[in-house]
Amino acid sequence: MSQPTSVRLTVAQALVRFLSVQYTERDGVRHRLIAGTWGIFGHGNVAGVGQALLEAGEDAMPFHQGRNEQAMVHAAVGHARQLNRLSAQAVTTSIGPGATNLVTGAALATVNRLPVLLLPGDYFATRPADPLLQQLEHPTEADVSVNDTLRPVSRYFDRVTRPQALIPSALNAMRVLADPAETGAVTLALPQDVQAEAYDWPAEFFADRVWHVRRPTSDPAELAEAVRAIRAAERPLIVAGGGVHHSEAEAALRALVDATGIPVASTQAGKGSLRHDHPADLGGIGHTGTAVCDDIARTADLVIGVGTRYSDFTTASGTLFQHPGVRFLNLNITAFDAHKLAARTLVCDAKAGLETLATALDGHRVDPAYEAEYGAGKERWEQLVTAAYRADDEHAVPTQTQVLGALDAVVGDDDVVINAAGSLPGDLHKLWRARSPRQYHLEYGYSCMGYEIPAAIGVQQATPGTPVWALVGDGTYLMMPTEIVTAVQEGLPVNLILIQNHGYASIGGLSESVGGERFGTAYRYRAADGTFSGAPLPVDLAANAASLGMDVLRAKTIRELREALGTARASDRPTCVYVETGTGGPSAPPAEAWWDVPVAETASRAAAVEAREEYDREVATRRHHL
Known part of the structure; x- marks a missing residue:
């Protein structure tokens, strides 16, 4: 028929x-x-x-x-x-x-x-x-x-x-x-x-x-030029971006690094390309990066971008890479991204390109003194991470970094931690110890408030049984809590860590640093002078999450927080851990690189005048890499 x-x-x-x-x-x-x-x-x-x-x-x-x-x-x-x-x-x-x-x-x-x-x-x-x-x-x-x-x-x-x-x-x-x-x-x-x-x-x-889904390999002429550049470099640095993960190139990257000793910095999208405890993993780069990574970046003579878009945070708005003769080599499947920063290019798939590059570099390794230098810096930074996570008083109100430390102690290698906006991306990029390629899920290309909860649902749908943690502050939560209802309806056991700090804390800090005096960033009543400096608003976000169907655990102390996180991870229902953070304990180290946020060129208020003077000093160090 x-x-x-x-x-x-x-x-x-x-x-x-x-x-x-x-x-x-x-x-x-x-x-x-x-x-x-x-x-x-x-x-x-x-x-x-x-x-x-x-x-x-x-x-x-x-x-x-x-x-x-x-x-x-x-x-x-x-x-x-x-x-x-x-x-x-x-x-x-x-x-x-x-x-x-x-x-x-x-x-x-x-x-x-x-x-x-x-x-x-x-x-x-x-x-x-x-x-x-x-x-x-x-x-x-x-x-x-x-x-x-x-x-x-x-x-x-x-x-x-x-x-x-x-x-x-x-x-x-x-x-x-x-x-x-x-x-x-x-x-x-x-x-x-x-x-x-x-x-x-x-x-x-x-x-x-x-x-x-193709894996294009590198052009022979481009490969030969890339090999010459790497062999000639004294202080090369790899910047691993999200393309490493998309290509499933983590093993290829590790093999190249093991063979050559070239250290690896990671963007927000690329973090986890190497495990945090790999000797060559220097952590995050740029404005939200680690001290060791940014120190090495300042003196790198060859920056090898792998699957990265080079956002202004990654490059510290053009001020980070300070070596007089620094050059760039970009391996990217997209020619548009490969050509950024006037780079030599390898337009190819990340996995295929890294494997080919490793073969062509057979026998090459960086100077042992360079390895010792970045290894010592990594050890110093790990001590800072431990200090930021430390919680000596179990009955104290946790700081934001202590919340991350408590979560670090609970998660397994396959847990996924999701965030996108606020002050958490900076703390996570500096401090989080990524244990697997997909554990660190930061949306920082668009840094969209409200991404975290629905993204956690998407991750849970893609890999059922994976413990998923959506980390949000009160500002982000108020943007888009609606998909909590979907998680409840679908029986998806996503975990929400809801941090209450009474406002747009991240932008409040930025506002203060650029002469904005935290204007319009606090969630407070108006005071007699009309400013938002009165008492905190009496909102109960934990009750809101419960009203949408989540199980809610309120944690007031570090000990209660640890217990709540363990309970949430073991639960088969959508669970919210609500914690109000304090300011009296450990915090993340300050930024190690500058970020260009233009400051008022003329102003009558002293804070803005002082901030402009600092801005003029920093912007003078910006480079166009040609």
Whole structure:
């Protein structure tokens, strides 16, 4: 009996069926490319994509119910990062505010080079009603919709205005999602009438399709030049970025370092590329880096970037690398990133490139005196970490660094610690002892408040059974606690550490350092003079988390905190550990490198005048590496 050559389905039904049979393959291992779909339904997608998901069923396309559109994207990003970009999730929303709420999450995904598929509803293609509910009426461009806000933050964007246009658009969407050099947010805007329109689709459109995730190797000429540069360097330093993890290149990096003795600094995305106790692991680099790492960076004559974007924090806004003859060599799968800082380039996959480089450098090793120097610095820094974690009085209110110390004592090698914003990224980058490649999960490309809780859900979905910890301050918690409800609904035992410090503590400290005098950063009542300097607000965030369905453990002392963290890790339910931190004990060492935050050039207040004088001194050391 002959097979049918076409299948009659709606556009939405066809899209869901197509997505259910897309796969990635790397190193012989296959993953579903679109592992599930997050959704909040409204008039722009309920009768189209919503009906299609219902008809397809959970086996074909698992569905996850969200509470906030931005949070759904964050959850999908957490899932993709945990699985090294080999699997993604889709997010569907209605038109109007549901669609525009995707923009922040899309920007986060694209900035961090992480795949997510966005399926926002759009206005009628046939325009039977004009204006439609929630329609943006542009007076001179009638084809503009609010979804056009997603264009600059998407790696690929299309509006599918006819059924047959879905075929090339869907294929291009999968190509971008699966391409490690192109990936990011992908948007297919779907007019609500087109979603429900039927069409006779070629059966081949629904055949299993495997997208090979390539590992391009280095160009021979580039490799030869890179080898010459490394052999000639006296003080080389590797900067490991997120690309090391995405490529699963940790073992290749360790082999190269073991053979050559070149030390490794890590960006926020790259931390954990080496275990914290490896002799060559110097920890974080840049404004939030360790003293030993930044000291070595200042005198490095060759900086070897592996899978890094070189953000201003990593480079200390252009002031960190001070050797007069410093040069850069960048190994990156994306030519755009490889060429940063006027570098020599190795445009290739991180794992393939590191393996080839190790072979070509056979027999080369840095001077033993250099190894002894950075080894002694690493030992001194470890003593500072121990001091910051130390808790001599079990009945004292813990400081933020003591909270990290208590967590360090509880977690296992496979636990995942998630954070994105506030003062915690700096403390974690300096102090956290990463024990495995995926333990340290910091979203610092976009540093988006509210990322942590939904990302923890995405990580938990990607690797069931993995203990996951979302670390948030009160400011971040208030941004986006909504997906706690999703964790409860899905029975995902994510752990939330909620630190109460009564305001935007991180920006308060920054404000003070740049002459802003902590203006507008405290969560307090107004005082008689109109400033926010009265009593702390009487909010109870622990009660709020409990009201959303979490088990809540309140910890007032260091001892109670340790007990609560152990209980949370052993629980099979979403659990919040709530702790109000103090200021009388150990804290993280100060920043070891400068960060450029422009200060008012003229001001009448003394704090701003003094801050500008300091700014002028620091900015004078900035370099353009050419």
